[in-house]
Amino acid sequence: MNKQEFTITVYTENHIGLLVRIATMFSRRKINIESLNTSPSETEGIHRFTIVINEFEEVVRKLARQIEKQVEVLKAYYNTNDEIIWQELALYKVSTDEIAEKAKVERLLREHGARAVVIRKDYTIFETSGHREETDKLVDVLAPYGLIEFVRSARVAIIKASHGFHEKLREFEEAEPGQEQIENEFLNKQDSVFTM
Amino acid sequence: METLEALKETAATKKTQTINGSQAVLEAFVAEGVDTIFGYPGGAIMPIYDALYDYHDKLKHILVRHEQGGIHAGQGYARASGKVGVVFGTSGPGATNLVTGLADAMIDSTPLVCITGQVFAHLLGTDAFQEIDVINITTPVTKWNYQVTDATEIPAVLAKAFYIAKTGRPGPVLIDITKNAQLQQFEYEGYTACTHIRSYRPKPIVRKEFVAEAAALINAAEKPFVIFGQGVILGKAEKEFKAFIEKAGIPAAWTVMGLSALESDHALNVGMLGMHGNYGPNVLTNECDVLIAIGMRFDDRVTGRLDKYAKQAKVIHLDIDPSEIDKNVKTTVGVWGDCKETLPLLTKLVDAKAHTAWVNKFKEYMDEEVKEVIHAELNPVGEILTMGEVIRNLNELTGGDSIIVTDVGQHQMVACRYAKFNKSKSNITSGGLGTMGFGLPAAIGAKFGAPDRQVITIIGDGGFQMTLQELGTIMQNEVDVKILILNNQFLGMVRQWQQLFMDRRYSFVDIASPDYVTLAKAYRIDGQRVTKREDLHDALSTMLHHKGSYLLEVMVGKENNVFPMVPQGCSVSEIRLK
Numbered sequence: 001m002n003k004q005e006f007t008i009t010v011y012t013e014n015h016i017g018l019l020v021r022i023a024t025m026f027s028r029r030k031i032n033i034e035s036l037n038t039s040p041s042e043t044e045g046i047h048r049f050t051i052v053i054n055e056f057e058e059v060v061r062k063l064a065r066q067i068e069k070q071v072e073v074l075k076a077y078y079n080t081n082d083e084i085i086w087q088e089l090a091l092y093k094v095s096t097d098e099i100a101e102k103a104k105v106e107r108l109l110r111e112h113g114a115r116a117v118v119i120r121k122d123y124t125i126f127e128t129s130g131h132r133e134e135t136d137k138l139v140d141v142l143a144p145y146g147l148i149e150f151v152r153s154a155r156v157a158i159i160k161a162s163h164g165f166h167e168k169l170r171e172f173e174e175a176e177p178g179q180e181q182i183e184n185e186f187l188n189k190q191d192s193v194f195t196m
Numbered sequence: 197m198e199t200l201e202a203l204k205e206t207a208a209t210k211k212t213q214t215i216n217g218s219q220a221v222l223e224a225f226v227a228e229g230v231d232t233i234f235g236y237p238g239g240a241i242m243p244i245y246d247a248l249y250d251y252h253d254k255l256k257h258i259l260v261r262h263e264q265g266g267i268h269a270g271q272g273y274a275r276a277s278g279k280v281g282v283v284f285g286t287s288g289p290g291a292t293n294l295v296t297g298l299a300d301a302m303i304d305s306t307p308l309v310c311i312t313g314q315v316f317a318h319l320l321g322t323d324a325f326q327e328i329d330v331i332n333i334t335t336p337v338t339k340w341n342y343q344v345t346d347a348t349e350i351p352a353v354l355a356k357a358f359y360i361a362k363t364g365r366p367g368p369v370l371i372d373i374t375k376n377a378q379l380q381q382f383e384y385e386g387y388t389a390c391t392h393i394r395s396y397r398p399k400p401i402v403r404k405e406f407v408a409e410a411a412a413l414i415n416a417a418e419k420p421f422v423i424f425g426q427g428v429i430l431g432k433a434e435k436e437f438k439a440f441i442e443k444a445g446i447p448a449a450w451t452v453m454g455l456s457a458l459e460s461d462h463a464l465n466v467g468m469l470g471m472h473g474n475y476g477p478n479v480l481t482n483e484c485d486v487l488i489a490i491g492m493r494f495d496d497r498v499t500g501r502l503d504k505y506a507k508q509a510k511v512i513h514l515d516i517d518p519s520e521i522d523k524n525v526k527t528t529v530g531v532w533g534d535c536k537e538t539l540p541l542l543t544k545l546v547d548a549k550a551h552t553a554w555v556n557k558f559k560e561y562m563d564e565e566v567k568e569v570i571h572a573e574l575n576p577v578g579e580i581l582t583m584g585e586v587i588r589n590l591n592e593l594t595g596g597d598s599i600i601v602t603d604v605g606q607h608q609m610v611a612c613r614y615a616k617f618n619k620s621k622s623n624i625t626s627g628g629l630g631t632m633g634f635g636l637p638a639a640i641g642a643k644f645g646a647p648d649r650q651v652i653t654i655i656g657d658g659g660f661q662m663t664l665q666e667l668g669t670i671m672q673n674e675v676d677v678k679i680l681i682l683n684n685q686f687l688g689m690v691r692q693w694q695q696l697f698m699d700r701r702y703s704f705v706d707i708a709s710p711d712y713v714t715l716a717k718a719y720r721i722d723g724q725r726v727t728k729r730e731d732l733h734d735a736l737s738t739m740l741h742h743k744g745s746y747l748l749e750v751m752v753g754k755e756n757n758v759f760p761m762v763p764q765g766c767s768v769s770e771i772r773l774k
Contacts, residue, residue, distance in 0.1 A: 012395070017342075017343075020332055061522075062523060065523075066519050068519070069519045071360055072340075072395050074394070172394040
């Protein structure tokens, strides 16, 4: 088994300090976070962390359990790249003169699915989204035309097999967990998509 | 369903009253049944101390000499009583002094609620006097922490704090309260205990099929072996545990934290696990066919080299904390749950057996250990006193009924190996963090947690000098704690390693001591010093029968070692007897 890219999805309460609590889970083990995104989820009041790391599955499994153990964490899942759909957003700032003069640029942008967000006299900002390689490629393409500024967002990901969090949350809100709720269903199926 | 009358009654009693945040904190304590607080005042927590002035009939406050002493006392209280320990500290240095104790409580799963004062909310982030970002400092060493800036939050936050500290796998909680919130007046509607947090599941559902799988493995086993930890004590499952091993006839060995959950003289108690544990339990870990771990976490001091640990065995792990299952040792069957619930289920399904030959194997190893190590340690013939004989004499006098609080180092291992216990919650020590200086303050807390029991703290000359300021707390509050210093004039455990693994290059382990008896006298604590064997027994007896606290210093062999020993990086079966 080798290190590979894992996306960890964490559903949490929206509380101050939780970011640090989760971040220390990684830094304590000297694991670098490749990308981290926090956002609302489909459920009101529930926050969603999307964290990308490069690690051995064994390590990620234990990490996910430690994260889930935190009081304000509802659930932590981890997935390999083929189990998720993900996107990253990138912005590119180039000189408007440069674009206007060279018709070739327009064709390149079209090929990479970029669209203009702002067009001003002095500069134009393009936006594209996709996987890392795709947004990276446009950087290479635009470099000869004087790329002034580039920024890329963290990864956001949707788990293919997920049914959302509404049902789960309802279970969590019950003071007495129902019999159908099986918390350690995956205890003996560690190679499965998610942990506990 | 509540009746209409009952509802009316609740409505009637739910009249609000105006109180301030500080009073709300103390009201929460009273409602949670807190009787003792260990603390130290300071600027940012003064409003709470002001409110405390009016609560002296309901809440006892013990003024310690250092916040670290306060939190260790809180730990000792919690461990001896099974209740939540409560600690006060002020902002800044008061808060940072709590960190070691929080880390200790975190790794040893001790329920604590610590309240720290904080600067006014409008000063947060301005480097105000005694301002420290205590929430971020303590995040990795608390089960939960929270900063309160508005008094109206206090009742609910305190309720949550107690609930989190004591349920599931217990742990320390820190609540930081800004001074304005302590002073703020608000409409108080009474205290409601917390019973549920949607993102927190302290009690997992027990999966009967895993219990059944575990039982099947146990029933098919010829050489089953139980290893247990503090989970049995924290789960208050001592009876259930005993019923299980007795029915299944399985020998059981304990971790340092599990010590006293099963009485020392029980026929199936085969001793201590780990680095300085007993010979049989270590060697036979690698010979058993089913290893049943109960409420323990496979610490590296227990397992030695992991890739050579119990590889032949099927492993069953009972734990309330799912993240412990498969963390260090791969389990065959994980039984997630409170052992108070899972053990009776398991007991019902296991066959009544005796495993006589297997249990006898532990006895054979014990005989060899007695011959090679224990006899000479407990009954030395040379002039030099050993730590082991001090503990043997102590056992003869206490009969195993006392609470023994130890510090960290050689004396700790010797005390754990040889002290006898008849009752649970009697061994209080810093197991996971190995905090030198834990012993004295923890003993103070233990006495308040179990006032009817004899509390003896056994401390080395190194550890005692780390927190000896708490003699002041003992003096002022007349705490009946017996202090037994085993003085070998060295930082003994480090010296032992330097001797065994570093060619006797004794690097800064030679530690000088003050005259402890005179020091104690300065604190109006009686005491004496023993250097000869003929005086030992009487001196211990004098100590135990003395009214009030007492300090006894025993001069023991300078270069005695603790054996057996599993050297670091070695397998448990490579345990050395000398």
